Amino acid sequence: MNGNSKNPVVNGSGDVQGRRRALIKEKIRTFPAMPAFVAQVITMLNDPAADAVTIAGRIKFDPGMTANILRLANSAEFGARRSVRSLQEAIVRLGLKQLFQLVVASGMGRRLSKPMPGYELAPDELLRHSLWAALAAEELCLALSIHAPDMLFTSGLLHDLGKLILDEFVDASKVEIFKVAGEQKLSFEMAEAAVVGMNHADAGAAVLDQWHFPAELVAAARWHHCPEAAGEYESIASIVHVAEFLSYAEGIGTGIDGLGYHLSQEAIDNLGVRKKDLEWVASHTLDKMRDLEKLLKD
Amino acid sequence: MNNVIVGISEMAVSNTADDVLTTYSLGSCLGITFYDTSLHVGGMIHCMLPLSQIDAQKALENPCMFVDTGTTKLLKEMFALGCRKSSLVVKIAGASAVLDSKGLFKIGERNYTIFRKILWKNSMLIHAEDVGGNISRTVRLEIATGRVTIKSGGVEKEL
Ligand SMILES: [Fe+2]
Numbered sequence: 001m002n003g004n005s006k007n008p009v010v011n012g013s014g015d016v017q018g019r020r021r022a023l024i025k026e027k028i029r030t031f032p033a034m035p036a037f038v039a040q041v042i043t044m045l046n047d048p049a050a051d052a053v054t055i056a057g058r059i060k061f062d063p064g065m066t067a068n069i070l071r072l073a074n075s076a077e078f079g080a081r082r083s084v085r086s087l088q089e090a091i092v093r094l095g096l097k098q099l100f101q102l103v104v105a106s107g108m109g110r111r112l113s114k115p116m117p118g119y120e121l122a123p124d125e126l127l128r129h130s131l132w133a134a135l136a137a138e139e140l141c142l143a144l145s146i147h148a149p150d151m152l153f154t155s156g157l158l159h160d161l162g163k164l165i166l167d168e169f170v171d172a173s174k175v176e177i178f179k180v181a182g183e184q185k186l187s188f189e190m191a192e193a194a195v196v197g198m199n200h201a202d203a204g205a206a207v208l209d210q211w212h213f214p215a216e217l218v219a220a221a222r223w224h225h226c227p228e229a230a231g232e233y234e235s236i237a238s239i240v241h242v243a244e245f246l247s248y249a250e251g252i253g254t255g256i257d258g259l260g261y262h263l264s265q266e267a268i269d270n271l272g273v274r275k276k277d278l279e280w281v282a283s284h285t286l287d288k289m290r291d292l293e294k295l296l297k298d
Numbered sequence: 299m300n301n302v303i304v305g306i307s308e309m310a311v312s313n314t315a316d317d318v319l320t321t322y323s324l325g326s327c328l329g330i331t332f333y334d335t336s337l338h339v340g341g342m343i344h345c346m347l348p349l350s351q352i353d354a355q356k357a358l359e360n361p362c363m364f365v366d367t368g369t370t371k372l373l374k375e376m377f378a379l380g381c382r383k384s385s386l387v388v389k390i391a392g393a394s395a396v397l398d399s400k401g402l403f404k405i406g407e408r409n410y411t412i413f414r415k416i417l418w419k420n421s422m423l424i425h426a427e428d429v430g431g432n433i434s435r436t437v438r439l440e441i442a443t444g445r446v447t448i449k450s451g452g453v454e455k456e457l
Binding site for chain 2: 120187245246248249250251252254256258259260261262263265268273274275276278279280282283284286287
């Protein structure tokens with residue numbers, strides 16, 4: 001695992017930092033697997049041989065997911081002229097990409113809803129931030145007329161997964177993190193790495209890697225605060241970076257860290273983002289967000 | 299006490315003494331409160347973007363999204379309840395900035411500027427404000443008293 005190259009080291013605290021990093025690694029190793037059902041469906045979705053019948057055969061055992069899929073397939077977004085009643089038909093109408101997004105969002109929703117005392121996020125706030133970033137990432141592609149990478153929505157959704165790992169460590173070292181950030185003029189994720197030994201982007205990427213998610217998605221999570229270092233995945237990391245930044249600017253999921261990140265000017269320049277694009281994306285994302293929250297409500 | 303939550307791009311007007319209007323986690327968005335001291339009517343709006351011209355369709359569907367159309371709508375509703383410009387106390391909060399050296403994300407600052415312009419056109423003044431910086435704020439307006447409080451980073455203060 002390659003660490004974020006921007007991570008600074010606090011002089012003289014190498015030992016403490018090393019011990020904390022070991023604890024974090026242990027927590028990553030023992031982090032609960034993806035809900036089994038989600039893992040199975042994702043495997044199926046990545047299997048070229050699986051068709052709507054096989055996939056429906058697995059999903060029908062999960063009533064919540066079945067309801068969400070039917071609701072989405074019948075929503076205005078899919079221009080439903082005729083209502084769809086069978087799960088199989090709904091799967092065909094949505095297509096694999098949409099289905100993948102929905103399965104991950106429904107499957108991970110509960111975990112991302114936990115309150116996080118370290119980052120000072122109320123219950124559901126990380127989920128809202130994640131959904132917002134995922135939707136804004138897609139809207140940004142529309143605004144810029146660029147092709148949205150396949151894994152974009154899911155990358156947006158899971159970019160901050162590492163906060164689930166780091167929350168307790170951030171909670172224990174909050175004062176220190178702010179001190180380091182202030183004294184060294186560091187953005188939050190750098191101070192995080194300097195104090196607790198790893199930043200939330202690397203922690204999240206490690207979990208996603210362990211779950212065997214596609215490399216593109218792992219890279220987007222790892223580099224979402226430093227997209228210019230993402231190599232071949234710079235584009236997806238940049239889109240997620242700008243989308244997350246916009247979410248914070250709008251006060252969505254802004255915990256103690258939200259307004260303490262630095263914008264990557266490289267990402268802005270490479271994508272060619274203009275002020276009016278950001279405002280357009282913000283207004284459209286809000287509407288999409290309302291629809292999606294309704295859909296995922298239960 | 300009855301907590302009325304004002305979400306992003308939403309507004310609320312009340313003359314029920316028991317109500318407290320609350321809007322959470324203002325980032326670059328602008329939280330605006332109006333309070334009529336003689337009628338004890340209060341209004342709050344949480345605007346996300348400065349100008350409605352960015353998306354005319356959206357402005358029609360949801361005028362509260364934008365500072366220009368939102369402020370006008372809130373004022374109208376308050377006037378409809380008998381409020382008078384001369385007795386309205388105006389307090390605002392939010393318009394934070396994120397760390398962006400070139401100012402592309404200056405949405406907060408633009409929200410604030412547009413609001414000042416609108417007030418100026420209406421010959422009204424801001425009585426108190428807590429804006430800018432890199433912080434997120436929660437604002438409450440008590441209808442019974444007109445008291446406005448700001449909470450940020452666990453600390454609450456009166457505006
Ligand atoms: Fe992040």
